[in-house]
Each structure stands twice: as C-alpha cells, then as structure tokens.
Amino acid sequence: MRDVTIVKRYAEALFEVAVNRDIVESVRSELHTAKQVAQNDAAFVRFLSEPKIGLDKKKALIETSFAAGSIEVRNTLKLLLDAGRIDSIPQVADSFQALYDESQGTAQATVYSVRELSDMEKQTVAETFAQKLGKKSVSIDNKVDPTLLGGLKVRIGNTIYDSTIKNKLTRIERNLVNVSK
Template structure:
C-alpha cells in the first residue's frame, strides 16, 4: 500500500500529464482549485466519502453534484476513481502536488517573507521583483508573515531556498565572531 504522499504525487503527475497532452492544464488547474475549496469549506466531506461504513448509495448521492459540475473529463474520472476506491480524502493532497507541477511548468515561485513589521504593498512588490530575478521566475507569490523576534530585515523562504537578511541573524554572527 502506498503512503499518502507517494499516492498524491503519482496521481497528480498522471493528471498533469493527461491535461498537458490535451492542452488543458490551465482549465484543469482552475477546476482542481475549485474542488479543493469545496473540500476545505466542508471539512468532513473527504472523510465521509472515504468512510467504508458509509453506504455507497449515500456516498454517490453526496458526490454526484460535485462530479457533475466538473467540465474536464480527466478530472471527472479522477473523482470517480477516488470515490470508488475510498480515497476521496486524498483530493487536497493531490491538488497540492498538482499545484507544484503547475508552478514548476509556469516558473512560479511561492515564498514567505518573514519580517518584524508588516510590509507595505510597495515593499512587497519590490521584494517580489528582486526575488523573481534572483530565482529566474516568471512570477513570485509572496506572503508576509510577522515575527518580531527577527528584530528587523527580512527572511525569505520558498520551497527550496532561504535568504536570511534578518538583524537577529547578523547579531548572532557578530556574537560568534567576538566569542571566537
């Protein structure tokens, strides 16, 4: 039996490849995000559609409106397969993995800028542009998180990169130099 992450990666990769071959990645991505939103707004839905003690007839009736509102056959088939194999609770993880593939293809970098005080829109835009150039990305989606313990400066974290320009890190570096 596959662990949940491997399961989600395999399904998302296959869905991505099928949508890409049909030139439907953009539309598929948007549909998957809408489906994920439904599951996030109804936190028990995935568990209910996966629960083996819940009668199949009820599961099918519960999932029917969701599946019927999907326009892309590949995604409709995905939902039907997940429903029939009692894996519907994995949909959000599959969408998350799909989103990583989508971002990679479109050179989108998602990052968090950790600062001691909130960034203004202008600061966020400048930081985003600088990070975009540094990462050779087409787009950077930058969220701001406040952490007063960094004192000042900024720490930028993305999936595989950390830039630490915080005052607290600089102070710690100076302390190490002085102690040695």
C-alpha cells in the same frame, strides 16, 4: 516520503491529461476549489472517509458536488477515493500547482516579515528572487510574524532564505559561544 511520491503521481497524471486537452487553467481552478472544500468542510470529508458508507454513495456525492467541473477532476477525486486517499486532495492540488508554476516559469514564495509589506516592497522581493532563481516571476504571499524583530524570511518550495534580525542574532550568539569554548 512514499505518500508524497504517490500524491505527486496523481498530480502528474492529471497535469498531463490537462495539458493534452488544453484545460490546465480550469483544472487548476477546480483543484483549488476542491482543496478549499477539503480543508473547510469537515462534514464533506467525514462523509467521504466514513467506512460504513458505500463507495457508490461517496462517488455520487463527488459527482453532484463537482458537477460544474471537468470529468478529469471528478475522476481524479474518485481515484483518490478508491485508493483510500481522499484526505490527500490538498496535497494533490498543491502538487498540481507546483507543476503549473514550473511550466509557466513562476514560483510561489511565502515571505515572513514583522509588518505587512507594501506593494512596492513585494514587487522588489519578487523581482529579486525571480532573478536569483531564473524564473519569469515569483508570486508573493506575505505573512506577518512579529517575532522576527526585523528583516525577511522567504520560503520557496523547501528552501528558506532567512535574513531576519532574529536569525542574525542567533548566529552571533552561536559564534560567541564557540569562541568562548
């Protein structure tokens, strides 16, 4: 829990600086890129995590790798490096995205379904949950999960809305077991 709080502090500080300098969009994009690099380039992360390599060389790699980006993102990455939290780049990017979404009145939702949802179905789900949550909009990331049997499972933040047939059958089974006791 403590790590989550610390990661949020980095994201909040960067978000505040980005808002003050009116560069929120570009910082969000750069953090997304940094997250992709951290998740997909094992050699990059291994180099930055290697204790035998000096901090100066690691910071130089950050400078050259993200030279096209803002000084704010590069400095944040260097702060994570100094604190021994360079592996937290994806979490910082996610926390920043959550702050951005909140400021824009939007939410990110992962929708699990048996099959790929049509654009019209995604729009209906997005509108329904935007209204339910009091948001301007909800962005849908549809993931196919054939084990659900039917229905939808929607995850927004830490909340899960489960209207799948699998879940309904589990509840019926639980009720039958309780009645028979």
